[in-house]
Amino acid sequence: MEAHEKGFFTEANSVEVVTGRNRNASSERLKAVMEVITRKLHEAVKEIEPTQDEWFDAILFLTRTGQLSTEWRQEFILLSDVLGVSMLVDAINNRKPSGASESTVLGPFHIADAPELPMGANICLDQKGEDMFIHGRILDTEGKPIANAVLDVWQANDEGFYDVQQKGIQPDFNLRGVFRTGADGRYWFRAVKPKFYPIPDDGTVGKLLHALGRHPYRPAHLHYILKADGFETLTTHIFDPDDPYINSDAVFGVKESLLAEFRRIDDPGRAESLEFGGPFWEVEHDFVLARDRK
Amino acid sequence: MEAHEKGFFTEANSVEVVTGRNRNASSERLKAVMEVITRKLHEAVKEIEPTQDEWFDAILFLTRTGQLSTEWRQEFILLSDVLGVSMLVDAINNRKPSGASESTVLGPFHIADAPELPMGANICLDQKGEDMFIHGRILDTEGKPIANAVLDVWQANDEGFYDVQQKGIQPDFNLRGVFRTGADGRYWFRAVKPKFYPIPDDGTVGKLLHALGRHPYRPAHLHYILKADGFETLTTHIFDPDDPYINSDAVFGVKESLLAEFRRIDDPGRAESLEFGGPFWEVEHDFVLARDRK
Numbered sequence: 001m002e003a004h005e006k007g008f009f010t011e012a013n014s015v016e017v018v019t020g021r022n023r024n025a026s027s028e029r030l031k032a033v034m035e036v037i038t039r040k041l042h043e044a045v046k047e048i049e050p051t052q053d054e055w056f057d058a059i060l061f062l063t064r065t066g067q068l069s070t071e072w073r074q075e076f077i078l079l080s081d082v083l084g085v086s087m088l089v090d091a092i093n094n095r096k097p098s099g100a101s102e103s104t105v106l107g108p109f110h111i112a113d114a115p116e117l118p119m120g121a122n123i124c125l126d127q128k129g130e131d132m133f134i135h136g137r138i139l140d141t142e143g144k145p146i147a148n149a150v151l152d153v154w155q156a157n158d159e160g161f162y163d164v165q166q167k168g169i170q171p172d173f174n175l176r177g178v179f180r181t182g183a184d185g186r187y188w189f190r191a192v193k194p195k196f197y198p199i200p201d202d203g204t205v206g207k208l209l210h211a212l213g214r215h216p217y218r219p220a221h222l223h224y225i226l227k228a229d230g231f232e233t234l235t236t237h238i239f240d241p242d243d244p245y246i247n248s249d250a251v252f253g254v255k256e257s258l259l260a261e262f263r264r265i266d267d268p269g270r271a272e273s274l275e276f277g278g279p280f281w282e283v284e285h286d287f288v289l290a291r292d293r294k
Numbered sequence: 295m296e297a298h299e300k301g302f303f304t305e306a307n308s309v310e311v312v313t314g315r316n317r318n319a320s321s322e323r324l325k326a327v328m329e330v331i332t333r334k335l336h337e338a339v340k341e342i343e344p345t346q347d348e349w350f351d352a353i354l355f356l357t358r359t360g361q362l363s364t365e366w367r368q369e370f371i372l373l374s375d376v377l378g379v380s381m382l383v384d385a386i387n388n389r390k391p392s393g394a395s396e397s398t399v400l401g402p403f404h405i406a407d408a409p410e411l412p413m414g415a416n417i418c419l420d421q422k423g424e425d426m427f428i429h430g431r432i433l434d435t436e437g438k439p440i441a442n443a444v445l446d447v448w449q450a451n452d453e454g455f456y457d458v459q460q461k462g463i464q465p466d467f468n469l470r471g472v473f474r475t476g477a478d479g480r481y482w483f484r485a486v487k488p489k490f491y492p493i494p495d496d497g498t499v500g501k502l503l504h505a506l507g508r509h510p511y512r513p514a515h516l517h518y519i520l521k522a523d524g525f526e527t528l529t530t531h532i533f534d535p536d537d538p539y540i541n542s543d544a545v546f547g548v549k550e551s552l553l554a555e556f557r558r559i560d561d562p563g564r565a566e567s568l569e570f571g572g573p574f575w576e577v578e579h580d581f582v583l584a585r586d587r588k
Contacts, residue, residue: 033348052387090346092343
């Protein structure tokens with residue numbers, strides 16, 4: 001027998017020898033996935049040619065990344081985020097038909113039981129920050145309004161923190177709400193202008209970002225999940241295009257189509273009708289949902 | 295500006311957008327390494343097209359692999375081992391000139407302070423197992439003996455356990471020894487025939503092996519580190535070619551040139567001269583060291 005037939009490992013045949021062991025894998029999908037992972041991993045090692053010390057540094061980095069993860073913190077998701085993998089998986093799983101609004105990452109701060117509120121409610125419960133009026137329509141790809149669409153919104157406050165990050169400081173459910181459209185597909189609610197914020201950067205991922213000369217900030221945004229019967233659920237954000245980090249989101253969540261317009265309105269009459277004390281921000285943004293393809 | 299110039303992420307430009315952020319990396323090496331890692335990772339994701347659930351399963355697998363690692367156990371090294379990455383890094387860092395003995399992985403069971411013993415000593419301290427006589431020469435690539443070469447040997451016992459895995463059961467330093475050659479370059483010592491053994495398979499790596507239909511065994515072997523002034527240090531094994539797992543080492547450590555011959559000797563005269571009680575195993579194996587190229 002040749003060395004290859006015996007299954008002995010060499011630099012040249014490394015991928016075939018390793019993946020050749022998976023003939024009896026419990027599923028064809030697992031076998032196919034491990035074939036790709038093994039091949040790309042070996043290609044990377046052959047191109048990088050790590051020293052033994054570099055290899056061991058990588059082992060320690062991955063180990064500490066796992067060890068930093070707790071019930072409250074997921075450092076491997078952060079790693080996936082800053083390497084663009086989370087956005088890539090999101091993109092692959094959410095290829096939308098032409099004209100439909102695009103998706104972006106869910107993020108770790110959604111909670112399932114936010115209260116359903118009457119249209120127009122102010123989701124800012126502590127009066128901190130610059131007033132903002134947000135409105136628009138939820139449409140299908142033919143431009144027709146969708147009735148009974150559910151809009152679930154959540155955002156950071158004017159200091160860049162979500163309520164769940166500041167329990168006892170912000171009221172529970174601050175800057176969260178669920179709204180349901182009527183026959184006209186319109187939504188409107190009040191809030192405050194969100195601020196950019198850093199992803200957690202005191203762990204292995206933060207150290208990596210620092211070593212790469214990258215900052216940890218996400219530009220200001222509002223999160224949405226939009227649901228309607230007969231349509232694909234859309235998980236997305238809208239972003240402030242004037243944010244200092246709009247072109248360098250640490251997790252690559254920004255898309256051209258997700259840029260909203262944040263207009264400064266100085267109109268005492270409109271302010272009064274919205275129960276605002278003075279100038280405010282106005283954001284008008286329509287969402288277009290794709291019909292369910294299942 | 296085009297979306298690409300603004301640095302917005304798409305499926306098509308994902309690698310360029312992510313690696314484009316590393317312009318100010320703290321070292322050119324880190325920048326180059328992260329370029330390869332990001333590119334191969336994105337290639338893998340694009341080929342696999344994981345669902346969100348599959349992606350999250352991968353996140354949890356890596357997290358648990360880190361969390362299983364302790365001062366005494368390194369599950370990420372095991373993962374590297376079973377995917378052939380450890381052997382690949384070893385191969386890349388130990389390309390030997392023609393005629394020199396080949397390397398293989400160090401493994402986790404070497405200890406630095408094993409005792410130096412007189413040539414011929416029996417490293418089996420508890421009289422358990424089948425007697426074995428091991429001898430050979432340490433040579434340069436011209437076939438000349440190397441004097442003052444240091445041979446550091448360690449092995450599992452006849453049940454497949456190293457002393458450090460059975461503290462209190464095996465004597466300290468059982469089946470370990472350091473020997474130094476004379477002018478003839480010869481070495482000889484006594485031991486017992488080692489047995490195959492499983493790598494730790496009660497963690498994430500064990501579960502992966504099981505799902506892939508792979509066993510966790512390493513074929514029987516002896517570990518060596520060989521050092522001599524003016525020569526490259528050689529970390530290697532010799533293997534029993536008749537072992538049931540010789541063609542399927544869980545960590546891919548076997549190379550054709552590392553197969554030794556384990557001969558069964560039934561010769562009362564030779565047994566008596568070696569202070570063995572009956573038939574024994576004989577292994578004759580020469581090592582060839584490459585001259586230092588630094």
